[in-house]
Amino acid sequence: MALSGLYAALGLLFGAAAAFGPVPRITWEHREVQLVHFQEPEVFNYSTLLLSDDKDVLYVGAREVIFALNSVNIAEKHHELYWKVTEDKKTKCADKGKSKQMECLNYVRVLQPLNDDVLYVCGTNAFQPICDHLNLMSFELRGKNEDGKGRCPFDPAQSYTSVMVDGELYSGTSYNFLGSEPIISRNSHQSPLRTEYAIPWLNEPSFVFADVIRADQNSTEEDDDKVYFFFTEMSVEYEFVGKLMIPRISRVCKRDQGGLRTLQKKWTSFLKARLICTTPDKNLIFNIINDVFILKSPSLKEPVIYGVFTPQLNNMGLSAVCAYNLSTVEDVFAKGKYMQSATVEQSHTKWVRYNGEIPKPRPGACINKAARAANYMSSLNLPDKTLQFVKDHPLMDDSVTPIGDRPRLIKRDVRYTQIVVDRVTALNGSVYDVMFISTDKGALHKAISYENGMHIIEEIQLFPNFEPVQTLLLSSEKGKRYLYAGSNSGVVQSPIAFCDKYSTCVDCVLARDPYCAWKSHEASCINILKEDEIERDWIQNIGGDASSCPASSSIPFPPTGTSFLSCVGSDSPPSPTNTMPDVWSSTELVMA
């Protein structure tokens, strides 16, 4: 009776869990997969990763040290460079009330390539951020000791992001010791620019990601390259019982030079908009963005922005992935309405849609062919009216809505931290965006989404101690396809597929992994991207139909090394074959 009660409770919990997102079809425990680890004694916070695919080097920025590792086998260390805080600085930092052992150290936060031989590197340096040039030949710092203010946070606990574009560093961080002055800036000799320090521009932001999107070279618009920033900030436009956070996408133009009088040395092209990640009924609202990956592939019509989100309100361990077309983003900034603030009854500031006349040229627009035709050759020429407007109205009223107007994935009982995406062509020519999403418990989910559904191919326990994954990096070079994950205690290198773990054709096909196919004459499950040529008799079916498998191999046996085959069906449409795993798991239970 007690056991039947247990099963009833199990059913209840699993049922509830299944109702809110797919369960990974298979979970690989840490000991079941061969992952390559890198960690040095006494070194922590492996938070910054940079890959040099052509040199096969993975650069790792940790606390007080920078490593160069063999990216094909990260256990192999090429170089290490200790970059420590002087005892004098450490004492001064401690005098200001910071922890000498934890905070008053040099956390490496920026590792960006300046050219083939030099990296631009910054560290928190006991709350006195500095930047330097790292010579990759000698693996030594040039000793420039530039002031890192505005490029690197003072506080290792604070959010930051940066991207190097044509030798200039764009960064989102905080500008002061207290961390109270947020800034998005460009570090440039010719034209350093920054955001206004004002609530409408940035309101307690947490920066998560930045990247450049190049202008279409074939377009006659002569548009500018754009740098996008992603962050969560305090909402000014919304109110509920408490304060609300809101995910934002903001962008600046690369050719922005600032204004001549108004917005001198400030962005004239800084605009921001809400990133919506909700269900169509708007009852599940994911309003905290944790990470972004921009999928840019030559085969793509346009880049696709992937974001991982969690809710601020009522979050019982709920996460989502939303995807956005770049054209949707561009439309919001180029054609959308602006918001404006209004004072109500002398004491309340409320933000509403601005319905008045919009100055020309359009506030916040890049200098393109049309602007030049109207004789605005640079942002320095822009009229005061346009500049004053963008200074007062940096927030768009239109929102950036996700592809399909709904999340690609909603998952219960998990907090997603990072995402990378790989576009893979399956054997039948269909293209899949394979999402690798890390959790705050050291795991990785590999998932695909298709029309009306979603499948988590596998769950891999990357870190045995269940610590949060802080950084995720994908190498998609042929023959060197790896995932790198950084955490507080180390770096892990993982293959992107575990095809060889599947020992039967049915297993291999039911995994529904676009990387894997069954090679009948060798009777093995292979990674198709590792093969030189695709052969006709390989068997793969992302829909989960294993009926092409030879009869002899279709006897349902659990795959070798499987730690847990989910009892819960995925949310894919039922088919005669993909319900088989349910049968196996019951069998396993009885046999065990």
Add this chain to the structure above:
Amino acid sequence: MALSGLYAALGLLFGAAAAFGPVPRITWEHREVQLVHFQEPEVFNYSTLLLSDDKDVLYVGAREVIFALNSVNIAEKHHELYWKVTEDKKTKCADKGKSKQMECLNYVRVLQPLNDDVLYVCGTNAFQPICDHLNLMSFELRGKNEDGKGRCPFDPAQSYTSVMVDGELYSGTSYNFLGSEPIISRNSHQSPLRTEYAIPWLNEPSFVFADVIRADQNSTEEDDDKVYFFFTEMSVEYEFVGKLMIPRISRVCKRDQGGLRTLQKKWTSFLKARLICTTPDKNLIFNIINDVFILKSPSLKEPVIYGVFTPQLNNMGLSAVCAYNLSTVEDVFAKGKYMQSATVEQSHTKWVRYNGEIPKPRPGACINKAARAANYMSSLNLPDKTLQFVKDHPLMDDSVTPIGDRPRLIKRDVRYTQIVVDRVTALNGSVYDVMFISTDKGALHKAISYENGMHIIEEIQLFPNFEPVQTLLLSSEKGKRYLYAGSNSGVVQSPIAFCDKYSTCVDCVLARDPYCAWKSHEASCINILKEDEIERDWIQNIGGDASSCPASSSIPFPPTGTSFLSCVGSDSPPSPTNTMPDVWSSTELVMA
């Protein structure tokens, strides 16, 4: 390996569940408890219950029929009265596009005592609500066929609530066929009153409860009796990505006569405020109120309002109970700030705190001693300024916050529908508010809260078919302590405790049920409220310390008839004894 994986998954799910609310210590399946059922063939929607304690009668309003049952044994039917819709009315209703089989029937929605011999009854009557007098001697209707508009909904699917106060019916419902015109009204020959039909007064409300709170007879204020209404409505003051709902408490004064010119035949005392049910960090927001129970006991300093809530946003099956002191409510209405609406940029209405001068007498206040001293003998005398103000400002800016500024209970994986509360004095003299909370799956949770914690004593499956509990009623008369629950298919009568199910002293004490104690010389677990005298050697410990139990009975064995003893600890502080159930459940698993 598969089994260990299963256990890992189990642990994960249970762990997550335990983090968000206590698990019932014991679950009684429907077949394990003897409950008395009442249901008639072909009769559905047993939604309205009324108890006459002195007559031992439970009146039940269902679809097209009213029953009088023996409240001590509801299987025993005293009377039944079929109250059907005429064929003509049914046809007319169907002609308007409503379902003849489901909607065009007479759903009894109001059963209120007019006097000892007569009930005031109303039904939806095929979308033409009518009311009548039910003679309790003959159990026949008087045939008054009063128009039920404003007292009873047209649509059986719409929310409603009512309370009879000194022979006058106060109700919250909708006033038209479409259900688009909400109303809170008093049905009275002398002074019928109603709300304005305007968004600031009522904005798509869902009514859940109404009750009267009598003025303190000992007070020199000569305050009025007040009728409180509870509902969820569309918020005007808040905005997020979508529309937000908000729980409200509103009140009117019994002596309100309406205004003379302004607010003629309308409430001059209608005020409403937000009911807050959130965690202190405001990240769990429960903004839909499902039911209310007002605990009024002579032993109480002041009434306590208990509400059950669910969140609108990100609700993955999450519920909460919040409790409010009446004095907090009274302070908000008597001393709080008002809200006002303002038009921003010609097209946006925003609600903000009103900081201007407030007319005298205070808008919305009842006529009390002070008002009479200023020569306002009735609401008909009130100055236009006061009336116009309350007409425009029915919403308070101050909110009603819960006792302890946090929910009494937060529970995951459940949707609570109804609540009743019983105040019980334990053997040691401590007073406990025992909460009986029903779910949308036909279950009942019996819970107590104490400082910094909360314990669900037991879960009882009231309805075998897991249907939602629609109504819950408590009889707390000595010797007749029962719970009555109504659903779509029938009514269930349950004892309020199952002490005799515990066969050992340790079981009995670890139940931590204030109703139960161990009677050593009889070796039985008794319901202390059923006994005439309290004896010294009874053993009870609500803290869960069973060390007073005789040594012979302390061998841990699962209680008889237990279907499922939770594997998860409650959130009470660990003690040597109350962790024992964990051991049992493991033992059970192994033995099974």
